[in-house]
Amino acid sequence: MTSNLTQKPKVQGKIIVITSGKGGVGKTTSAAAISAGLAQRGHKTVVIDFDVGLRNLDMIMGCERRVVFDFINVIQGDARLKQALIKDKRLENLFILPTSQTRDKDALTKEGVEKVLNELRDEFEYIVCDSPAGIERGAQMAMYFADEAVVVTNPEVSSVRDSDRVLGLLSSKTARAERPGAEPIKAQVLLTRYDVQRIARGEMMTVDDVLEILAVPLLGIVPESPAVLRASNEGVPVTMDEPSAASAAYMDAVARLTGEEVEMRLASDKRPGLFQRLFGRTG
């Protein structure tokens, strides 16, 4: 490895897909939190909504009133990429590429997606793709060009099973899988909605249970946290909202994504939460 520490080389952007198979496990929440977290750490980041027809990332990011053109308009040549990118009002380094509400997933052509991603690669350090649920076209297009994958999993049977299917697709139906000699996609599990109390009572699988089954590295553990709903109400990625167990967990995961070694820990909302409720909150 020839690394030069004094100089930041202009590298091509890294594409990270946030995927799961199962619906409602926290992909969009995670895509918003991770992309904002990367931008908060100074990385120029764009987050793309691949859930064509069911636009929601814009609401979670709080830019729903500013959508003019979308990903599909760009793919179909009706708008330029720079016209469709929405610049976050809070973070200098953060951009959102919303999806279409009127088209369906067939509008995602492999060539079109590749063209947009290549253009983004020249501009951004990180390109975060929020996958739709399922394993159909939308999900396949979201993962196809990825360099890394974050497999969002809840500690329950159907989610773990679907994650296993998705891991299979990541290692067979993607550009990196098809290109001879290419490094495979680096896939990591992000355990979300982790409910310590229910796990303690033996009602939910533990981290170890899940990792033993899926056999891929762990990116982080995001506890079940009321901060997630509150942040989504306000259209603020959870990492940009006031500190919570969820934001701490996502910031740790982001640090790991950028190559830092951070010890696995599980923050709790209880004490800081109460403290902030009584004294800390403004606005």
Added chain:
Amino acid sequence: MFGFIFRPRKTKSAQTAKDRLQILLAHERGSGPAPDFLPELQREILEVIRRHMKIDKDAVEIKMDRGDEWSSLEINIEFPNKEKDDSDKEADKDEGEDKAKA
């Protein structure tokens, strides 16, 4: 006592959620899910402007802000001053209001 402390905070974020949804859904229900006419509008603006001056096809920038009672559509057209040196590029700014009721 606890209800007194916690309730205002809770209603606050829930109320924000409701307000945001009401504004968004008013637009989505009124004029269809998305403003699909915008790509065409952009093409037409470009065409009209090009009858009078030379501008790049990237020159039109459209911004939207959907509000409660009013929305705004901001159209920016950038063009080079051919006479002058390229040291000072100027932008022509044109703002229009697009009425929409909530």
